[in-house]
Amino acid sequence: MSELCLYNTLSRKKERFEPLDSELVRIYSCGPTVYSYQHIGNMRPYLFADLLKRTLLYNGYRVRHVINVTDVGHLTDDADSGEDKMELAARESGMDIWQVAEKYTALYKADLEKLRVLPPDVWCKATDHIPQQIEMIRVLEEKGFTYSTDDGIYFDVSKDPGYGRLARIDLSSLRAGERIDGVSQKRHSADFALWKFSPTEGAARQMEWQSPWGVGFPGWHIECSAMSQAHLGLPFDIHTGGVDHVPVHHVNEIAQSENCFDVRPCVRTWMHEEFITFEGVKISKSTGGLYTVGDLEQMGIEPLAFRFFLLGAHYRQQQMFTDNAVVQAQTAYRRLVRHALDLRASGDGNAAAPAGGFRDRFHAAINDDLNLPQALAVVWEMVRTPDLGPREKWALLRDFDRVLGLDLAEARIERGEIDAEIEVLIEERNRARANSDFARADEIRDQLEVQGILLEDSSRGTRWRRA
Template sequence: MKLYNTLTRLKEDFTPGKPPQATIYTCGPTVYNFAHIGNFRTYIFEDVLKRVLEAQGFNPRHVMNVTDVGHLVSDDDAGEDKMELGSQREGKTAWELARFYEKAFFDGFSSLNCRMPDIVCRATEHIPEMIALVRKLEADGFTYKTGDGIYFDTSKFPHYYRLAGKSHIEGLKAGARVQFSEEKRSAADFALWKFSPQDKKRQMEWPSPWGTGFPGWHIECSAMAMKYLGDTLDIHCGGVDHVAIHHTNEIAQSEAATGKPFARFWVHGEFLVTKDAAKMAKSSGEFLTLEVLVKKGFEPLDYRYLCLGAHYRTQLVFSWEAMEFARTSLAKLREAARAASAVCEGAADAKGAEKHMAEFDSAVADDMNMPRALAAVWEGLRDAALSPAAKLALAKNADAVLGL
């Protein structure tokens, strides 16, 4: 099985540390609002990854976090906590807000046939682990204190730009993507622990050796991933928007603390975009939810089919015409499987379907090439020489990965 590794920029043979187990950490939702369908594209590709690993004989162990504190509105460590802002917007406590949107997220997640992780870990339930990790970094000389928190000194970590490439520093300059604090030694330095503002009471804050406050967004993932999966993960997943800052910072703080590689493979999914190539994002205020798709007469699995029609590392352009095509295609696929099942009375027999199955397996093992995999399924179902029992076997074999 081959996967594209963002870290090396190569498609590589996947070999886990302790086969057949394959450990996977995926960045979960920040539960301050509904997830949009662009968010769910990432979770669909991660679900397919788990299914492909199983089909290739691995035993995935999957951990997903829920960010329910510490994700600020800026790419940097400036601005309000999204949870606190959401609380003010909706008149709920931050805790009520988190549980409401967490449930909404997993309802949508399940409706897309995404299988639940082995462990779902909330940031607010792992504060001691985060504090312990920051203390380790402090003891090893990787931190410094400013007026608003404890920061990681990126100059102490020589390979800081390895994942994203050094060019992204241009986007970190003051006045660009982030707000530059004069107290920070470098624009790339990031908060490990933020102090609560003295003039404003936060709902979510905890005592720490440095003062009352809350964890930085990046430290949350490192602490939870290493607690449940060890110092070195086999695969760390997320969207491409995580590469330059969030995942770069995770690598820095994790490897500074342990002296070991944090993840063997970094696997990232591309954006869902609109026709004018704009990324779908909650920050813009314009985004589509699964609920909107359902109200327009689609089912969530129509959207899953749409996502399977594009390689996970290519941008997917959303349109209602594309959704109509996906709905029609899924209906035809189901009908072909039902028709074959009716003729053979549900008795699948793979004899004769070996060529199509091999083509499907080859496609999914090649960096999850789902468009090619779908084409192999359609070719088999349209093959007049294939018996209904063989067609049913092909459909069942494929659906273990497709999840339709």
């Protein structure tokens, strides 16, 4: 059996994975800020985390997985100026801020379900952990890591000699002493807000809390430190997120957690997924390509076909999204489903049978830092090999699907309410064929095709499916 190796951003290397607790692996995944729809680019982090979790389960570990929902404190500008995204979204939509959070959280979770992302063991949200965040800030203050300005309480990065190690930031060469844009009272550009005071003029905030420093709200990074500690304890095994979080969000999270709780390192393995690019350019708010899972469905792309698409590239590689690429993926996905249906019809077999090394190769692929493209190649080869019978293949395919998550055991070709009518026509056509009346037979087939019904004749009779 192969060893599980994962790429750790801390060391910039693949490392053999060893859980802190011999059986239970603890994972924290940075979740979304729920001020808007999540687009398909936003789905990759959770697909990635899902594949990580499934791979751990496949290796026999138990997993405790936490995903947070950030519903306060994420500013539109840099971490310390600009407006709270949630407050802004509420004002623009005319909804109550709590409704905004609820709405987009629900949509987000529905999309994850469509993509067959296993639900985490714990969902948590920032506004449910305000006391924990305040307590962390209090401890940091007590230890001398903070200072106060007119607009908030800041973390003083110069007090942390290890600051920025994750991103290999060299503070001394980082514009130190330079004038800080926007927030003039910051001592260093890398200093960041732990607590922000509510504005004294203008519209009142909908979300604000009492604290030892006055009424206000928490900074964007502190919620992850508080919630990961609360739900997993420190240290824990794996923290996941997007590459964009390496230099700021996660660096700051480490600074807060390690200095508050004196646990170093607070996380053993940091894993970061790359972006999906849209016709060569990153999908983002400003550059477009903002399809949602729902948009894909409108285009005729099934959610699981999109999942299959994501399996086609390694998580640490930027993946090119184009309409063409996703359609290609859907074609392949549907072909695999058809194989699954045929194999399933042959009955259940024994997955423990020799299986020609396919299981080992599949396992080795996913254990090599989640190389799903490689694993998929093994899947195709297995499906098409003449060396295995259909029942063995079906057993293996179901086994592999524990990681792939394509729901192959439940897959089916969609049938509708007009079955009876179709059956009658098919019978008539088969009578015509038996009488060599091919003109009539083809006429019926064409007629059904117009309705989106495709016929497939085989030695076992005629089957139909939707186009």
